[in-house]
Amino acid sequence: MGGLSGLIHFEGDAPDAATIRAMSEQLAHRGPDDAGEWSGGPARLAHRLRRIRPSKATQPCVTDDLILVLDGWLYEHERLGQEVGADQAATDTEVLLASWRRWGPDAMPHIEGEFAFAVWDRRRSALTLVRDRLGIRPLYWSMRSGRVAFASELPALLKVPWISRGLELSCVAEYLSFQVVHAPRTLLSSVEQVEPGHIVQITPEGPERRRYWRLRYAPPGTPRPPDGDVVNRLQETVGHAVRRRVPRGIETGLYLSGGLGSAAIAAAARDRHLPLPGFTISFADDPFPEAPFAGRVASLLGLEHHDVVIGTADLAATFDEAVAALGHPVGHPAVLLQLALARAARERVAVVLSGNGSEALFGGRQLDGLARDLRLASAVQLLPGVVRGPLGRLLGSTDRGRRLTTRPEDYPLVLGLGGAHLFSTEERGTLLRDHNLVRPGVRREVLRPLYQGLQTDPINTVLHGFLRSTLTERALPRADRTAAAAGLDVRFPLLDTAVLETAASLPGASKIRRVAGSLHTRWPLRAMLSGVLPPVLVDRPKRSLPVPLGTWLAGPGRLFLEARMRSLRDDPLGLWRPEALDALHQDVTRSNAAGNRLWTLFILDAWLRTL
Incomplete structure (x- = not known):
C-alpha cells in the first residue's frame, strides 16, 4: 500500500x-x-x-x-x-x-x-x-x-x-x-x-x-467446455493467484463472507498449506446472519475464524469517517461495515485477501431473472414477423414487455443493464429541481462505451457491464479506501489476469445451470467447490453485506436520520425538491429501497460539505 x-x-x-x-x-x-x-x-x-x-x-x-x-x-x-x-x-x-x-x-x-x-x-x-x-x-x-x-x-x-x-x-x-x-x-x-x-x-x-488492456470474451456460439476441464483450469489459476498474493513471513488473512468467492480462495489456500485466518462482518440485529455459514466454511477448511459484530450505534458513529475514507462518493451503505471489518482485521494481520469478483465473472443475482427473460425473448424472436410486430406494440410500453420483445443481443443497452439501478428517470425528475439535470438517457450514455467492441453472448455482455460498473467503480473503491484508512493491504485473487481470462473464455451458458428446476449461477465455482464443501454451503444463494437500512433508520437510527435530513434540506446548491425529500423520508419506514436512496443522498451531501 x-x-x-x-x-x-x-x-x-x-x-x-x-x-x-x-x-x-x-x-x-x-x-x-x-x-x-x-x-x-x-x-x-x-x-x-x-x-x-x-x-x-x-x-x-x-x-x-x-x-x-x-x-x-x-x-x-x-x-x-x-x-x-x-x-x-x-x-x-x-x-x-x-x-x-x-x-x-x-x-x-x-x-x-x-x-x-x-x-x-x-x-x-x-x-x-x-x-x-x-x-x-x-x-x-x-x-x-x-x-x-x-x-x-x-x-x-x-x-x-x-x-x-x-x-x-x-x-x-x-x-x-x-x-x-x-x-x-x-x-x-x-x-x-x-x-x-x-x-x-x-x-x-x-x-x-x-x-493498454481489454478483457476478451468467448465469441458468440462458443460451445460449452466440459465441467472437468473448467474446474481444473480454475483450480490452477485461482491457486496460483492466491499463492502469489500471500507474502512470505507476513501475517495474511481473508475476508470470509460465506459466499462462493471467498470460499474458493479459502479452499485454494488450504490446498497450498497457507493458514489464513478468516474475518466475517455481522450486523447485530440481522435476522439472517452470514457468520454461521462463514464459520462452517472456516471449520471445514481448518481456518481460524473471527466474527466481527457491529451494533446499530456503530453505523451512525462511523458515517463521517466512512465519507472521509472514500474521498469521492460511493453511495452503497456497505462501506460502514467494510471499514469496521478492515479495522478488525488490521489488529491481527497486515494483508488481507478479498473474494470480490465472483459475481461479475461467473454470474450472480443479476442473472436470476435475466436468464429466464433471455430464453423467452429468444423464443419470441422465432415468431413470424406478422406476430412479433403487434406483440411488440402491445407489450413494449411495459418493462416486462420490453424484456420479452427486445432482441437478446440488444438487451444490455436497450434495458440499461449493468451496475446499480437506483433512481429511475421518473424518480430523478421528481427529485431534482433543475429538469436539465435529469438526463433521461444517462444509463445508455454511460453503458454504451463500456459495451463497445464486445463480441460475445448476451450473458457475458451483461456481466461485463457489472464488472466495469458494480465491481470496478463501486466495490473496489470501497475495499481499497476502507483498507487504506485502516492501514491494511487488500488483495484480490479472483481478479488475477489468468482468472479473469479463464472466466471470460467461458460462454455464458457455462456460468448458469438449471438443476431440479432451480437456476444456479456461478456454476464453475460451485463445481469447483463440490466435494470440498457440503451442498448446503455450495448451493445457497448469495447475500450482500447486511445493512437493514429501512429498519435501522426507522428505529435505532432515527436521530441520525433526522440530522442527515436537516442537512439535505439545507441544500446550499439548490439540487433537491423539498417535497421529494419529504416523500423519501416518509417512505423509509416502509421500504428498504427508500433507505438506500436516502443513503445515496446522505453520502453525496456529506461529501459536498467537505469541499
Whole structure:
C-alpha cells in the first residue's frame, strides 16, 4: 500500500514545495511508514509508503532521465527483472522502472499486479499516469493552464490551490442512477480519474489517453467446455493467484463472507498449506446472519475464524469517517461495515485477501431473472414477423414487455443493464429541481462505451457491464479506501489476469445451470467447490453485506436520520425538491429501497460539505 502525488508546471513558476508536502501528508494513511520527495525543474513528485516487511527501498525511484512513483505491487517481479537485466535484489519499483526504460508504454503487457504509477520523463517533458487492468488502485489528475497535478486520492488533489471544487452537475444523474460516477469522470468538473487499463500521457501539448488492456470474451456460439476441464483450469489459476498474493513471513488473512468467492480462495489456500485466518462482518440485529455459514466454511477448511459484530450505534458513529475514507462518493451503505471489518482485521494481520469478483465473472443475482427473460425473448424472436410486430406494440410500453420483445443481443443497452439501478428517470425528475439535470438517457450514455467492441453472448455482455460498473467503480473503491484508512493491504485473487481470462473464455451458458428446476449461477465455482464443501454451503444463494437500512433508520437510527435530513434540506446548491425529500423520508419506514436512496443522498451531501 502506498500513496503518490505530483505537480508538473509546464508553464509559469516551479511547483510549490509546501503544496506537494500538503498533498503527501493527506495520503499519510496510505503510507505511514515512509515519505519521499523529488524535485527538479518543472516537476515535484512525492510518495508515501506502508511497509509490510523491513526494507531499505525508498521512492521516488530515480534515474538520469526517469522518475517513478508506485502505489501497489507487481507479481513475481523477479522474473521480469531477469528479462530487463535488473539487479537480482531489485525491488518491484526498480524492476518497473527498468521495464519502462526498455519498452516505455509497451511494457504494460509484461507487467502484472495491482498498481497505479506515475513516470516523469524529464528529457521529453512528459508525464505518464498508469492504472492497473481493473482499477484496483486509484489515480486522479487535473490539468489547467499548463499545470498538472495528480494524486492517489481526491482529497490530496484538492490541496492544490488552482484546482476548482466546482460540482460537475451533468454527473449528478449518473451518481443517482448508479451510486457512482464512472472513470474518467468525477463529480468535480476539473478532475478526472485514470480509467482502469489505461495510460494517460501528458505533455505541454495536452493529454493523450490510451487503452493498454481489454478483457476478451468467448465469441458468440462458443460451445460449452466440459465441467472437468473448467474446474481444473480454475483450480490452477485461482491457486496460483492466491499463492502469489500471500507474502512470505507476513501475517495474511481473508475476508470470509460465506459466499462462493471467498470460499474458493479459502479452499485454494488450504490446498497450498497457507493458514489464513478468516474475518466475517455481522450486523447485530440481522435476522439472517452470514457468520454461521462463514464459520462452517472456516471449520471445514481448518481456518481460524473471527466474527466481527457491529451494533446499530456503530453505523451512525462511523458515517463521517466512512465519507472521509472514500474521498469521492460511493453511495452503497456497505462501506460502514467494510471499514469496521478492515479495522478488525488490521489488529491481527497486515494483508488481507478479498473474494470480490465472483459475481461479475461467473454470474450472480443479476442473472436470476435475466436468464429466464433471455430464453423467452429468444423464443419470441422465432415468431413470424406478422406476430412479433403487434406483440411488440402491445407489450413494449411495459418493462416486462420490453424484456420479452427486445432482441437478446440488444438487451444490455436497450434495458440499461449493468451496475446499480437506483433512481429511475421518473424518480430523478421528481427529485431534482433543475429538469436539465435529469438526463433521461444517462444509463445508455454511460453503458454504451463500456459495451463497445464486445463480441460475445448476451450473458457475458451483461456481466461485463457489472464488472466495469458494480465491481470496478463501486466495490473496489470501497475495499481499497476502507483498507487504506485502516492501514491494511487488500488483495484480490479472483481478479488475477489468468482468472479473469479463464472466466471470460467461458460462454455464458457455462456460468448458469438449471438443476431440479432451480437456476444456479456461478456454476464453475460451485463445481469447483463440490466435494470440498457440503451442498448446503455450495448451493445457497448469495447475500450482500447486511445493512437493514429501512429498519435501522426507522428505529435505532432515527436521530441520525433526522440530522442527515436537516442537512439535505439545507441544500446550499439548490439540487433537491423539498417535497421529494419529504416523500423519501416518509417512505423509509416502509421500504428498504427508500433507505438506500436516502443513503445515496446522505453520502453525496456529506461529501459536498467537505469541499
